[in-house]
Amino acid sequence: MYHIIINPVSRSGKGLQIWKNQVEPILQRKKVPYRHYFSECAGDTTCIAGKLSSQTTDVLSLIILGGDGTVNEALQGLDDTSRVVLGYIPTGSSNDLARDLKIPTNPSEALDLILHSGNPLPMDLGTVLYTDGERRRFAVSCGIGFDAAVCEEALHSGLKRVMNRLGLGKLTYLGIALRQLLAARAISGKLTMEDSAPIDIGNMLFTACMLHKYEGGGFMFAPDADANDGLLNMCAVGDLSKLLILFALPTAFKGKHFRFRGVSPYCADSLTIETSQPLWVHTDGEVTRKSNRIHVTCEKDAIRMIR
Numbered sequence: 001m002y003h004i005i006i007n008p009v010s011r012s013g014k015g016l017q018i019w020k021n022q023v024e025p026i027l028q029r030k031k032v033p034y035r036h037y038f039s040e041c042a043g044d045t046t047c048i049a050g051k052l053s054s055q056t057t058d059v060l061s062l063i064i065l066g067g068d069g070t071v072n073e074a075l076q077g078l079d080d081t082s083r084v085v086l087g088y089i090p091t092g093s094s095n096d097l098a099r100d101l102k103i104p105t106n107p108s109e110a111l112d113l114i115l116h117s118g119n120p121l122p123m124d125l126g127t128v129l130y131t132d133g134e135r136r137r138f139a140v141s142c143g144i145g146f147d148a149a150v151c152e153e154a155l156h157s158g159l160k161r162v163m164n165r166l167g168l169g170k171l172t173y174l175g176i177a178l179r180q181l182l183a184a185r186a187i188s189g190k191l192t193m194e195d196s197a198p199i200d201i202g203n204m205l206f207t208a209c210m211l212h213k214y215e216g217g218g219f220m221f222a223p224d225a226d227a228n229d230g231l232l233n234m235c236a237v238g239d240l241s242k243l244l245i246l247f248a249l250p251t252a253f254k255g256k257h258f259r260f261r262g263v264s265p266y267c268a269d270s271l272t273i274e275t276s277q278p279l280w281v282h283t284d285g286e287v288t289r290k291s292n293r294i295h296v297t298c299e300k301d302a303i304r305m306i307r
């Protein structure tokens with residue numbers, strides 16, 4: 001039995017139409033056993049996933065129809081991810097998880113992968129731990145600073161809805177990034193990886209901790225990321241003039257940004273990031289709070305994902 005959680009408002013409301021017109025008819029025609037649930041408000045996916053997780057003693061076959069944010073919300077509700085086989089029909093506007101895993105963005109092809117041609121393969125998950133003990137899992141990346149501020153603005157942006165309707169969702173993040181860059185102020189940051197001396201990131205713009213290659217709708221911040229190596233690939237940006245950042249950012253679409261001095265890659269299974277002021281933190285593009293100290297870890301092969 002497949003349990004399918006649908007975010008009807010993903011890609012500015014197209015999620016519901018995709019479910020009704022492209023996914024449900026196939027399931028019915030093929031007589032696939034399934035139950036479906038609509039997330040009715042922000043946070044609802046976490047509650048639904050939590051209930052399913054606690055009601056299932058064996059393996060939970062969970063399918064998410066939504067964007068990276070919907071996957072992220074589902075992860076927060078699961079009590080034991082090792083008992084979950086996750087299928088994904090990407091209907092978000094950025095779809096960075098699908099991009100890296102090469103899951104088709106065509107819904108019927110993604111469904112076909114889940115039902116027929118894919119395999120449930122282990123995949124790493126990350127966790128952000130805040131100083132007050134709150135934890136948040138992530139599947140794609142977490143970040144502190146500019147990238148999270150961009151996500152925070154995008155979550156509340158009318159521009160994103162308009163651009164999505166025009167089929168230009170990817171450009172939303174670029175537009176907001178440029179605006180946020182002009183507003184960004186210099187903050188000092190410190191990365192501490194296990195068994196090594198702290199690294200100072202002067203004038204830190206952001207540090208992204210990546211499990212997969214892309215975030216923000218196709219920025220390849222971690223060209224070397226591997227979803228199964230048990231490691232976080234960091235992209236730390238500091239001490240770079242705003243003008244140079246304007247040049248460096250577009251090169252990240254091709255993963256060429258490390259050629260710029262001040263854009264540095266690091267790799268570790270866990271690290272602590274401290275900043276001189278509280279900054280926005282995102283997990284898979286979901287932004288819930290600011291912090292000036294986060295501990296980020298990677299759990300190898302924490303979940304199985306059909307791909």
Ligand SMILES: Nc1ncnc2c1ncn2[C@@H]1O[C@H](COP(=O)(O)OP(=O)(O)OP(=O)(O)O)[C@@H](O)[C@H]1O
Pocket residue numbers: 007008009010011012039040041042043044045066067068069070071073091092093094095096285286
């Ligand atoms: N019924 C709902 N009404 C309003 N918001 C919802 C509802 N269901 C889920 N959400 C919110 O939708 C967000 C997740 O959206 P998701 O990322 O899946 O799609 P997207 O925003 O179109 O894509 P992307 O993040 O790739 O740009 C979460 O913040 C979640 O709280």
